[in-house]
Amino acid sequence: MSNQIPYQQKVKVPEPTLRRLPWYLSNVRLMKKRGEQYVSSTQLSKETNIDSSQIAKDLSYVNISGKTRVGYEVDALISVLEDFLGFTRMHKAYLFGVGSLGGALIRDTGLTHFGLEIVGGFDVNPKLVGKKINGIPIYHTDDFIEKMKDSDVNIGVLTVPIEIAQDIADYMVKGGVQAIWNFTPFRIRVPENIVVQNTSLYAHLAVMFNRLNFNK
Numbered sequence: 001m002s003n004q005i006p007y008q009q010k011v012k013v014p015e016p017t018l019r020r021l022p023w024y025l026s027n028v029r030l031m032k033k034r035g036e037q038y039v040s041s042t043q044l045s046k047e048t049n050i051d052s053s054q055i056a057k058d059l060s061y062v063n064i065s066g067k068t069r070v071g072y073e074v075d076a077l078i079s080v081l082e083d084f085l086g087f088t089r090m091h092k093a094y095l096f097g098v099g100s101l102g103g104a105l106i107r108d109t110g111l112t113h114f115g116l117e118i119v120g121g122f123d124v125n126p127k128l129v130g131k132k133i134n135g136i137p138i139y140h141t142d143d144f145i146e147k148m149k150d151s152d153v154n155i156g157v158l159t160v161p162i163e164i165a166q167d168i169a170d171y172m173v174k175g176g177v178q179a180i181w182n183f184t185p186f187r188i189r190v191p192e193n194i195v196v197q198n199t200s201l202y203a204h205l206a207v208m209f210n211r212l213n214f215n216k
């Protein structure tokens, strides 16, 4: 039933729930590895340290029902979560800025387990252009618009120096990307219909340092 509207598009799921669901998925996958067949929200609560009523509420957005006492069937929960989160459909992306961070993201095979496949990188460094990293080709930035014409890529990953973040974001949009995963600290401005996800490892680091000092 390929023309059916995915469940997640019918209900606007709160962002915190969307951030917790992949976490549940990783833990349920771990339980499967341990050979468990059923998982309850109480068990998941122990693994994730999230309140079991919160877990039950989060899972109520997902089209699955648990059995009294035993909980959710592990295999079913994994496949429903993967499907709901869009991890079963591979989303293709181009990455701009194959430097220290961009290169690491291109090398990260784990992204495909979460539905993201980086199919090409763009850079201006002659030492990189024309090379491949883990089989993924690196093109010159100037070739992007042409490459977009015969591709099914709709996501751009932004790992360029902060000074050119906005220019490259504009360029990605011009080429036709519909979503930008922005790792630069620059708050890029895009047209309303473009999805932007800002991600910073350092923001989490600041929280850790602050809590560390607090515990002293």
Ligand SMILES: NC(=O)c1ccc[n+]([C@@H]2O[C@H](COP(=O)([O-])OP(=O)(O)OC[C@H]3O[C@@H](n4cnc5c(N)ncnc54)[C@H](O)[C@@H]3O)[C@@H](O)[C@H]2O)c1
Binding pocket: 096, 097, 098, 099, 100, 101, 102, 122, 123, 124, 125, 141, 158, 159, 160, 161, 162, 164, 168, 182, 183, 184, 185, 199, 200, 201, 202
């Ligand atoms: N969100 C995070 O947690 C996080 C972590 C590390 C870095 N960053 C950010 O990511 C960005 C990259 O950081 P880095 O340490 O990898 O820097 P880097 O200097 O190692 O890499 C930047 C790359 O961009 C390339 N580049 C320059 N102009 C370009 C263009 N016009 N088109 C395409 N590529 C171009 C460079 O050649 C280089 O390969 C910075 O904005 C940095 O602040 C964010």
